[in-house]
Amino acid sequence: MNDRQVHKFVQRFLEATDCTILEKSPAHFKVKLSPYADRSLTNRPYYWSFVDRTGAEPETMSMLLVTDRTKYDALEAANEAQQEAQAAEAAPSLSSAAEAALGRSFGFVHGTMNTIRMPREEMFFGSRRLDQLFAASQAGGSYVYLFQEPERKHALPHDSTPYTAWLGVNMKVEFACDRKREELHSFGVSLASGQCVERFHDRLLDLKMTPKLPPNVHVTKNGISLGKAASAIEQTLERKLKQYDYGWAVQANEQLDEELARIRHYYEPLIQSALEEQKPAIMEQFDKRQAEIRWQFEPRVTASAVNCGIFHLAGID
């Protein structure tokens, strides 16, 4: 993710979570968080449990999110210089004198000091705040139930478009030994016909989706159960993965065997020559070392879902 992509991601996150953007530029956002965003980003569980229990009106935090620090700093420096220049031009006016006097008598704080506290957060790929946004997106975007929005209004009020329900799931496949790589796969299975398609998420991105059932739409009857659909996905993925090259895993296994042989070579004579009462301790250590090595090198492939949902799409497929 480059700076621009990060910027766009942040903006869409703020919009999706109903935050109030107070100020923005291509390099930053000043934002008042929505309760949802505050809960997931500010790490204030005590405050929120207080709000939840007492029903108090929540006061959410504001933040300055900087997505391009060099640009933002330059911008700020320029602004500051401009303000200083303006301040220098304006002669000490009555109002500032008055303000100072007010300040002395009433503890009045000058306008510039009176703004809300706005902690600055650097948003770059890898920064902790952005990782939090990632996690919050995941937490708030795991299971959906959506309908495709019809492209245009129907001419006839009583005409009804048939929709098909799809099970869609985005899967992360992890190939791991002591090293690791990942793949993302997106599957969709029509609950009407049982057909399974790949790159399903891309197809969804071209459509407009809504959580409400649009008017003049009817959903065709499901032909297969959800369980069957899930199995279809599992089988498709498995078939696909079986075609892969597992040279890396063979290599990892060779390494694993080598390492196991190495510690066997070390521990076995040790156990043999040890005093009887010491043997259990050494055996235990031997077992532990073996377990560690398996843990480290054993090749494995796991698939888990990023998120999933039921999608009702126009047409009978």
Added chain:
Amino acid sequence: MSQPNQPTNPSRSEPNVSSRKLHPQVDWRFDRAWFDELQTRLNRNGPWDDWSLYQLAVEAEQASQVTSFDELRCLRCLPLFEPMPHQIATAGKVLHEMGGRAILADEVGLGKTIEAGLVLKEYMVRGLVKKALILVPASLVLQWVRELNQKFGISAVAQKKEHTWQYDVVVASIDTAKRDPHRELLLATDYDMLIIDEAHKLKNKKTTNYQFVNQLSKKYCLLLTATPVQNDLDELYNLITLLKPGQLGGQSEFAANFVVDKRLPKNEDQLQEALSAVMIRNRRGDGGIHFTKRIVRNIPLTLSPEEKALYDGVTSFVRERVVETVADMASMLSLVTLQREVCSSREAVFLTLVNLFKKTAEDSPLRPKIWELVENIRAINANTKAEKAIELIREIDDKVIIFTEYRGTQEYLLQFFRTHGLHAVPYRGGMGRGKKDWMMDLFRGRAQVLIATEAGGEGINLQFCHHMINFDLPWNPMRVEQRIGRVHRLGQQHDVHIYNLCTLGTIEEHIVNLLHEKINLFELVIGELDHILERFEKQEPTIEQQIARMVAEAGDGTELRQRMSGLGDSLNRIRTEVLAEEPVEQEDAIAKLLDGAGERISMEASQ
């Protein structure tokens, strides 16, 4: 659904997980937890999540996806920090060729911490490490926590209470960790990664530290040490056994195959090969690792008559006191301090004298003597050194850091520079973290001069400055080296200029003479000094105490000169001993062995 990628061996009994084989050698798990949850929500008719967040979640996953086995992904996550090429090469080798278990044995000052941080970060980014334990000497705990947090964005926590162990990345001192109640907790935990700094302290397998570390359960493991062998090849064997038991065979095999004498290896090629599979050693002077030069200039100064009068007064006062009371070490040190302070500034000595005055009984004959000295101070109205310093700074016309031992001098210099229109900021040990950082920022920005009383301590990296003035010198050579190390370190682009202000006819002259002429401290190789001092102070009081005794006891300048010169000779002797204690070829054999193990990596780094 956002469960962390637990890289542990899967337990096979979970009902919602299918486990088969994709390939005769590859286990395959298909997680069905998502399906159960979806079904539940369907039955309850919700709640349903937001479509935009759903899309963002996929994008986040795409951005974080680990696309290849071999790339160093963590580098993209660290835009604020640029590791050196040899550090990147080292991390790459540990990750891709050594399976994450290695001894990092770079020479001092090349950034072993950075290398370890890179490896840890990479594993974390890849989801292969979640729980990590970092064991370091107590004095380094906070430094590690800061480095990991600031440089690597890793939320590392310093172990304080028992519950701290729950955090994912914990830095602790090994002496705490091995004690109850912590011990049981740690031994019951599986650590994805274990890092041990100053690992040469684990050279003896009979120690409780060694046995404790040996019992820890870990997947990846890094041992950091600049000196994998100090006395004995067995030390190396023990270290490697912690990491990979059997790598050098069983103990008796190792002795038979590789050891002639405790410091003399045989079958070097074979041993070296076995070593380079588990150890990486970068050296100064390797390709790509470049230290700039140190250029030292002593600036002799003559005290003004008033200053000289004060110095003489204090000196004879000190001498009388030493003769009167058969002084113990502590009071001797504090008396001699008076003399050192006069050489620095009248402000420094003034405070000490006033305190001494207050402490002395009212009817003591000493009181008027002390007061006489205080009166002497009044007569002084210029500081020869400070004036020279200003002249120097103007001449340098660049950022300068000034080190002094005394608060009084620091305050005075701040004041003095201000009145001469020089922008200077202070830095001292007592400052809070925030204030220290602020002072550093000021120095990086507007201020031309930083006046520091503290050289040690973490976090002062001053590579952007390459001039330093020693307004006065500590008597402990290690502290001098620490001062220089703030400026002269990896990443410094320029030659470093070191100016020593030295007043003639005072103890200072002797100290500069000792440190500069005799042991050539300023040009010693980084790390060499440790060894010399370690040996020197083994049987005797510290070097600082020895000097203090000499100064206090020596009758006059000539006698002092002789005794100092004797001290310098014995330091020099040790230095030669350190280098040549063993027959040359043996020393070479071990060095060659260790260095050979690192050769490949440094070649790579230099490309």
